[in-house]
Amino acid sequence: xxxxxxxxxxxIKTRGQQVTLRCSPKSGHDTVSWYQQALxxxxxxxxxxxxxxxxxxxxxxDRFSGHQFPNYSSExxxxxxxxxxxxxxxxxxxxxxxxxxQYFGPGTRLTVL
Amino acid sequence: DAKTTQPxxxxxxxxxxxxxxxxxxxxxxxxxxxxxRQIHSQGxxxxxxxxxxxxxxxxASLIITEDRKSSTLILPHATLRDTAVYYCIVRxxxxxKSTFGDGTTLTVKP
Numbered sequence: 001x002x003x004x005x006x007x008x009x010x011x012i013k014t015r016g017q018q019v020t021l022r023c024s025p026k027s028g029h030d031t032v033s034w035y036q037q038a039l040x041x042x043x044x045x046x047x048x049x050x051x052x053x054x055x056x057x058x059x060x061x062d063r064f065s066g067h068q069f070p071n072y073s074s075e076x077x078x079x080x081x082x083x084x085x086x087x088x089x090x091x092x093x094x095x096x097x098x099x100x101x102q103y104f105g106p107g108t109r110l111t112v113l
Numbered sequence: 114d115a116k117t118t119q120p121x122x123x124x125x126x127x128x129x130x131x132x133x134x135x136x137x138x139x140x141x142x143x144x145x146x147x148x149x150r151q152i153h154s155q156g157x158x159x160x161x162x163x164x165x166x167x168x169x170x171x172x173a174s175l176i177i178t179e180d181r182k183s184s185t186l187i188l189p190h191a192t193l194r195d196t197a198v199y200y201c202i203v204r205x206x207x208x209x210k211s212t213f214g215d216g217t218t219l220t221v222k223p
Contacts, residue, residue: 004156033210042200042213043157056210090156092211102211104149104156 004029004093004105012111013081021076021108025093031055032074033102034066035090043090049074050096078110086112117201122218125195131188133217135201138182144205146177148186150197151216157200160186191221 005024013019025032031050035043045058049068068074072093078085088107118136125131137146145164149157161168161175163184168175174187188195200216 035213040215042215043211045210045212048210058210088154092156101147101159101162103159106156107154109154 004091004103006089006091006105006108008108009106010109010111012113014113015081015083017081017112018077018079019081019110021078021089021091021110023074023076023091023093023105025072025074025091026103029093029095029103030072031094031096032068032072033092034074034076035092035104036060036085037088037090037107039087046076081112083112086110116212117203117214119199119201119214119217121215122220124220124222125188125191127193127221127223128190131186131191131195131219131221133186133188133199133201133219134183135186136183137201137203140181140203141205144203146175146181146184147202147204147211148173148175149200149202150195151200152194152197157213160199191219193221193223195219196221 004026007022033048034046037043046060047057048055052068063079065077090107091105092102094102145162147162148160151157161173163175176185198216198218200213202211
């Protein structure tokens with residue numbers, strides 16, 4: 001049973017560029033959430049997708065957008081990259097939006113130069 | 114989500130029990146307590162969760178006080194591989210997000 005997978009593992013971009021990160025949820029899960037984790041801090045919630053719609057959003061600008069596909073996989077897009085966007089981006093999945101346990105992927109390390 | 118307070122860091126001797134406290138004095142009746150840990154920039158790993166009763170699984174035990182304002186995660190026989198940042202989170206039954214603090218860095222020493 002595959003857990004949550006994310007790609008790519010590492011990514012280097014320059015300021016102003018755009019990036020797309022990908023996530024495949026754990027088998028049987030249909031809800032995907034994205035988090036940003038700066039060095040030395042806890043993960044910060046970006047948004048959650050369920051039934052291909054954004055259901056909840058954290059305090060992140062519109063430069064951060066996402067998508068969920070019919071197979072429940074998800075993408076996180078960040079436009080006009082800033083140096084401060086350098087972080088570990090984590091994807092988490094669970095079943096539905098009830099308090100089911102959330103499982104995290106290994107993350108994508110984004111470095112913006 | 115209710116705010117949680119955890120000590121910044123703790124040490125534990127290998128083979129001894131590690132007791133990690135968490136305060137969540139503003140927790141509401143429908144909020145669960147979850148514990149995750151994160152080892153060296155990997156994704157957070159689920160450990161255990163509970164609502165009001167104490168819980169135990171193969172990884173740890175969770176003790177929640179009767180007033181639910183605090184909890185303790187217990188790793189009964191800590192090993193060097195348990196060295197990690199441990200996060201205590203309280204989450205509403207209908208909330209999409211988990212609000213993480215900065216966690217407790219547990220260092221298990223030989």
